[in-house]
Amino acid sequence: MTTSESNNLTDAQNELYAWIKNYMMEFQHSPSIRQMMQAMGLKSPAPIQSRLKHLQEKGYISWQEGKARTMQIVDEIASKVPIMGSVAAGGLIETFSDVNENLDLSEVLQKKNVFALTVNGDSMIDACIAHGDMVLMEPIKDYYSLRNGDIVSALVPGLGTTLKYFLKKGNKIFLEAANPAYEPIELELDQVIFQGKLLAVWRKV
Amino acid sequence: MTTSESNNLTDAQNELYAWIKNYMMEFQHSPSIRQMMQAMGLKSPAPIQSRLKHLQEKGYISWQEGKARTMQIVDEIASKVPIMGSVAAGGLIETFSDVNENLDLSEVLQKKNVFALTVNGDSMIDACIAHGDMVLMEPIKDYYSLRNGDIVSALVPGLGTTLKYFLKKGNKIFLEAANPAYEPIELELDQVIFQGKLLAVWRKV
DNA sequence: TTGTCATAAAAACATTTGTACTCTAATACA
DNA sequence: TGTATTAGAGTACAAATGTTTTTATGACAA
Structure with a gap:
């Protein structure tokens, strides 16, 4: 052997x-x-x-x-990972408990036509989305399903695709970065194509 | 019908x-x-x-x-998601290209005994790990496999489990937060049990 | 050597299973 | 009302497949 x-x-x-x-x-x-x-x-x-x-x-x-x-x-394969508890990132209080829940990544992936984008730049850094992260997006079927505060990937013709907070005030649409160093972009509805809405963030170390 | x-x-x-x-x-x-x-x-x-x-x-x-x-x-099931390109989070330059790569989450999940922890608190916020995030960890087989700068979950007896940067200087071990508001913890090797090493971060919106 | 053990080959067998065919009942439509 | 279409039941069959048995081979220890 x-x-x-x-x-x-x-x-x-x-x-x-x-x-x-x-x-x-x-x-x-x-x-x-x-x-x-x-x-x-x-x-x-x-x-x-x-x-x-x-x-x-x-x-x-x-x-x-x-x-x-x-x-x-037999392994927990595919998309389920046991959740072993919580870690303090700060308080130093929690301890490993043998909670037997599972983190099920497929929950997000099962939605129709989910796609991923690589994040370029740091305009969303204050939302804890860093350069190099993968963002998992859901196609936007209906503009009216968007809520203020959603993070969206939007195509602004002539400018390109960008990841920003969605904000609607009256007839105006604002795309705001989560980084004060960037100015909000003000647009009319017909100037922008919304491609996806943020479902999840994935970062591989 | x-x-x-x-x-x-x-x-x-x-x-x-x-x-x-x-x-x-x-x-x-x-x-x-x-x-x-x-x-x-x-x-x-x-x-x-x-x-x-x-x-x-x-x-x-x-x-x-x-x-x-x-x-x-036929659906892209389970753990593969098509990568549609990159989004500028800042520069507004990149455009949707039909790159045909796949984001394969299972790559990380296939490792032996991967487990997840819920993040509590904001001490790792500057590493873009926020309160409520799930961190996917790999059990640490061997203390010597740890490198300075790795993010680890460590059990400090009497204190609890915490998520910090690993740093070794001589015989001392330092657990450093990615948030200047928190002081580094200085320990001897036998005062700490390393439970896992960070593989990936998952945040569901 | 001798015996034991694990592995591989070969063949045979029983069951599971996909597929095809016929017939009947239900439904839709003109 | 009558006809066409579709869905379901029943049956049969061949192929795919798991399982068992027997035999052969090589490695290794007594």
Whole structure:
């Protein structure tokens, strides 16, 4: 039994596990044993079964016995992460409690036609949106669904696309930065195209 | 053909589609036709076949012909979002280009044992981590893997868990806030337990 | 060597499962 | 009212697939 990784899997098991995760991520369903057989360069399904059994015993995967392509990756996969509690950023009071909630990122991603934009510049820095952040946006179906204070990406012809607070006063529209160094932009409704409304911010360190 | 939703599906198709999405989200694999049949309260697979065909024709799902449980939801599901370009937050220069990259949140989530914490307070505000944000953390296997400048969640016995910059100077460890209003905490190595290292920040609006 | 263990191949088997076909009931429409 | 269309039930079938069994091979320790 040769192991090279720091987990408790053999090389063969590791290779299979990695392949499975990849396949399932790409195709949204489980591969069949014969597919895995081919991918691993084997000529019989038996070795795969054995490896799968080990992976299952060690808690990496599970499946419904006798049912085709019913594997599951046991890991909290995809978009759910356990919330372990809260950290004080200041007060130093809270402690790790084993709250068993999950942060579900897919909640946001499931909306129709969500798209992402890379943030360029620091005009929204006071809203804690920094240069390099990814903002997840929802297409704006209806101008009237916008509320004062929403953060929107707006296309101002001749100027480009910008991320700003939306503010409506009477017939005027103001695009305000969250950084006092930038002046608000005053516009008529027909001078601006609203592309999206901010749903979430994502920053990878 | 009775439709009630705003999309172009019949009620029956809508119900099935919703059920499928749910099933696949929960089990990480495709249901079989007979499972759908039961879930829809039908006694024959034919109607499901027909509904699936319609869902496929309208671009909602796809599958590999003849292969069991190989459905896919066509939507950008789960953790990938198309990156539509960049927005100026300041300069007003960039324009929507149809860059065809994807923001892949799962890249971070795939790491082992990632967990999330709710941020309490404003001591990291200058690092653009605000009260209420969720921080995604990676467990720290090895103290020596920490680099100066990493953001860590640390348990200081008697004080609690806190989110701070990690800084090591000689034998001393400093936990520094990203807010000048807070004093750095000076500690010995054995006075602190490092729980996690910051991978990403998530803020839902 | 000998025996044990794990892995791989090969073949066979039973079940699950997608698909196709026919028939009936319900519905829509002229 | 009658006809066309659609949805559902029932059945049958072939392919895909998980599972089992038997045998062979190589590594390793006694």
